[in-house]
Amino acid sequence: MERYDQLYRLYEEFDTETLRAYREFTDLFPPVDSRVALEHWQRASEELDERMEAVRAAFPVGETLADVATHATRDQAFTALDLLNRYERGVNVFVLDVDETLRSAGSTDNEIPRETLHLLTEFHEAGTPIIVCTGQTLENVKGFMIQGLGNELVHSGDLSVVYEAGTGVFTPGHGSETKQLLYEELAPEIRGVFDRVRGRVLPDAPEQLRRGCHLQGNEFNVTLKPNFETGSARAREVIDQALVYQLDLLGEAVAAELEVSDGDPTAWARAYYADADPEIRGVLETQDGLPATDIEAIPQSVASAFERIDVAYYEADAAEIGSLELNKVAGVEAALDVLGVEDPFALVMGDSKSDLRVMRWAEENDAGIAAAPEHASRDVLDHVVRTDELVFDRGKATEPLRTVWALNRLAELE
Template sequence: MERYDLLYRLYADFETDTLRELQNFVDLFPPVDSRIALDYWEDASDELEDRKEEVQSSFAAGATFAEIAARATRDQTFTALDLHSKYGRSVNALVLDVDETLRSAGRTDNEIPRDTLHLLTEFHEAGVPIVICTGQTLENVKGFTIQGLGNELVHSGDVSIVYEAGTGVFTPGHGSTTKQLLYEDLDDTVREVFSEVRSRVLPQAPDDLRESVHLQGNEFNITLKPNFDIGSDPAEEVIDHGLVYLVDLLGRAVGSALDGELGVDADGGVAEDWARAYYAAADPEVQTVLGDRGAAPECDPEDVPETVRSLFDRIDVAYYHADAAEIGSLELNKPNGVRAALDVLDVEDPFVLVMGDSKSDLRVMEWADDADAGIAAAPQHASEDVLTHVRATDELVYDRGDAASLLRIVYVMNLLDEL
């Protein structure tokens, strides 16, 4: 009998909703000092085992089918079956953004839900490495990761943290490769540009902009965030203003760094116009903002000197509507960080689940897609570019704060690979 028919029978003939409720209760039962509560938990655990045994006795691979029924809804299981039929393999690493992906300020009070954390421990116990991939600092990520998953799991040798959007990789338990500082490979010219921009970004900002934004990021990722609610009209105004300011500041910094190599005068607004022309051509959103702010480039992209263009090619300008404007090194990005993490974790033939919501996560998704190295998922409030990619691949879009539903699908996908 084919897997489809067996799974159809599983959900038709057994009370899988009850089985799943019992499993969730047993897994997530809070620690309490109560004999009555403990008795209730033990009764639920006994009933869970009885119901699992009933499933196990009805299928040749009964233990696997019982686990599937206890972990996922019918829809989740058949989505997993479609994925496994398409790719023919299991997921051998998780690559997970955190903010607005595993947790959500609008739905989970900025905490990773307990069911999500428990599922991550289940993947870990099944031998699936976990790569946390975030723009946050290492100290922040280590703190909430240890708090949520436990010190033993984080230091098990199967967890890696790609932090500050790819600036570094931290993989406890791996000796000399435990901490990799990827920025050490950048050359002096790129370092000079970022040093120039960072030293001037707030001190030289116009008063109205400086009073309306704050600085995030690191030495090689410079991000302007609004001092207003993200998504609001005031946030849109200051971020659009900030984008134009960052593009111009970057142009001046590149012109200064290459002053002795250009052979042309880059003073005044010339270098700024090169940056506007280059980044407008590279990103339609940037082009729109520049045009709306009266800062459309006066030269064509082809007019940008090759030496300048080659340096722009290594520096990213990103715009997030009413949220952030940033520049960052394209050599220090999440895909490079993820590849470095997977190397340390000894994942030789990766097929990963990538979960994220932003353009930096999109680059990891595109790498996985281009290399046939995984699948992508995103929350429904992710950036439109991310949603476009996810919908065009496997349509793995989940509700805000409900990363657990997607993790259940992939968990069942891996169980199906055992059949």
């Protein structure tokens, strides 16, 4: 109980809220050419040092506790200590989704907050590798990562990008392993299906659909995004239509690639994926597109191909066809290998089904803990609440990061 007693005393006897406010101000103070502003920063910095010194002098492990107090709230610090008692180790790598996790269109203007970027930089300086794990294209991710974290960090050799939900891995500074195109390892017939779908998805689309959405610039996945505000009624309408259209294209592409000429491939695809995913079934029902075909009527060769292909539906945001053999877990494992993290214990942060696969992988392999925003998908929230309860408010990704900062500092006392 000694560590708990020390934390109780720390947060009871010291004004840690003011301490954190000084720390945040001095850390995030923008570069300005103003003598008055710089003097204000200097006074705040001196006050921070004095308050931290008081904590250092009050405890045998005062340096650690002072650092914990400047980063974590009381609740975050005690959560960190609970996690340490449960897992007996700190986090040694991050696996971070971006959209609606690190940033949120609803509360951060779709920008990663400065405090989140700064804390990630602190973790980097402390030697913690970062894996950005996203469905976005590589070029999109590289752009805002360099802008937010800086070119030096991104090219440090300790940051990896798993992009397009696991079809590729980009780890600057690792020679021939810098860019890995995992989709090149797929069977030729599966790559052929994707080539067929990609070649037709926009040229063959009905005019209303072609005007209402666009093909995201992926290297492999086929992702249709709305030309309307994400989450709006018009975006929901066009993505629902896009999902049905993509299912039909997929069925036809699989039948053509496998040279299956008898039967209705569009009905096969609709039936198979409706049976596999209740959300897809719901969309098909609202679009009057649910077929009468039983999945038992699907030819075995076609069903086997469907078993290797994922159809993902993100309400009012995207309709996507990807490979089940290439998911975020495969990408994360490849990134860990390149980064040289042999015994990972990760903080996995995300909001969608693709992130849930990584969270479950971490749990099954005793390889980490999970955190999610309060607006994450129901399955993700169920998992996070069942495991470590690291649920944070929209746009507040810094909260679990602060908990992990405290966890790692306390783990150093072991």
